Amino acid sequence: MSVVTVQLGQCGNQIGFEVFDALYSDSHCPQGLCSKRENEAYQASSKERFFSEEENGVPIARAVLVDMEPKVINQTLSKAAQSGQWKYAQHSCFCQKEGSGNNWAYGYSVHGPRHEESIMNLIQKEVEKCDSLSGFFIIMSMAGGTGSGLGAFVTQNLQDQYSNSLKMNQIIWPYGTGEVIVQNYNSVLTLSHLYRSSDALLVHENDAVHKICAKLMNIKQISFSDINQVLAHQLGSVFQPTYSVEGSCHYRRNPLGDLMENLVPHPEFKMLGIRNIPQMSENSLTYSTFTWAGLLKHLRQMLISNSKMEEGINWQIRPPLPGLPTLGKVSLNRELHFNTSIANLVILRGKDVHSADLGGFKDPALYTSWLEPIDAFNVWKTQRAFSKYEKSAALVSNSQFLLKPLDTIVGKAWNMFASKAYIHQYTKFGIEEEDFLDSFTLLEQVVASYCNL
16 A cells, blocks of 8 residues: 655745655665565555556656745755656645745635645546555645645645545754744644644654764764654654554555554544664674664663663663552652553564563553553564665654643743734734634643543
8 A cells, every 4th residue: 555745835845855865775775684575565565555657667756746936845856856766756846936925824725625626636547546545644834834834724625535544743943042033833824733643753853863863873963854864764764564463474565554553543542653772883783783672671661761862861761560559740940750651562673573572561550541452552663674784673653752742832822822922923814812722722721631541
């Protein structure tokens, strides 16, 4: 089954390019540490998901590119074409001459309705090329105007027109220090609208990815391209094929459906995060060896201490003991906060993968009381190594990991709203104070629900 990717705005298009590049590079990587037959099956499965074939043999990304300014789309198209390995379809892009000026309302209320027909036609053409549609993967940021406002509008339309297809939105959470004065407004409006129309929100925080680039990848001058490559690596480690059942050599057919089934048991809880181990520069990798026991011990502690990378993990945090009241579980400000999960999926790739012991992730103390570990925890495996790592693990988690950042963004937006700061920029494009209040109410309910796990 195939996934149609919708790349929205500057951020969505730049990340989209890196994702397709990472998927292509990995599936054509000669050192897959598996038999030729297995490697070919992996390649074919990856290709069916993300690429369609052209006559001259160059794979074409199953993607639609949307931006309100032409510069980034033109750069993205030419970078893909210059790679000589894969490209975007000639008529899969929509761009205009004027952007959204970091105004969510302009993207949602002006650009959205004005260009709805053209954008939805492009998406329909892409869908028609798929033998079988797994769903839509929508890449966008929350802070600006086009990715966030138009992204929310397009997602809503997809929900109306393809109600039986799954929609997963990959969202880039803005830097805490801020790139845009109204980013908290834009973020609150984006999240609340997506919560109504998307099936799952896969969130990456810019601050966390920046730290990975600095501390683990040893990059001195960090560019957006560096950050996007880390993101693409993490997404690839989740979306590349894995075996459908233990011991089988058949790959999963429905990537989005399987992810949702394992991770989103209730529509009130749809925030997902990714953690990867190992992540390091080529130089460090030469001197490193890994065991599954070591990788999984670190990954489990990253989960329960809500650490985004294996450096600086807080090893003091332990799961609450059964029978004791979970004091402080609800407090947002408690420093030693145990990160309770609803559902976790561990994806293992590489050598001796069947010897990995995942008992530590089956501990009932890690999960909310209304789900048994047998329902809340899943593992996917393949002996085919990913990227340059002989052994690697990814954890996709539906947990309390976003409580603090979400509470902070809602709080900052509310403080601005209370003093009516910048509201006029939204009301003149049809987003009323009532819409803001609805958004605050919905997100405060999300915070409360995750708090009470």
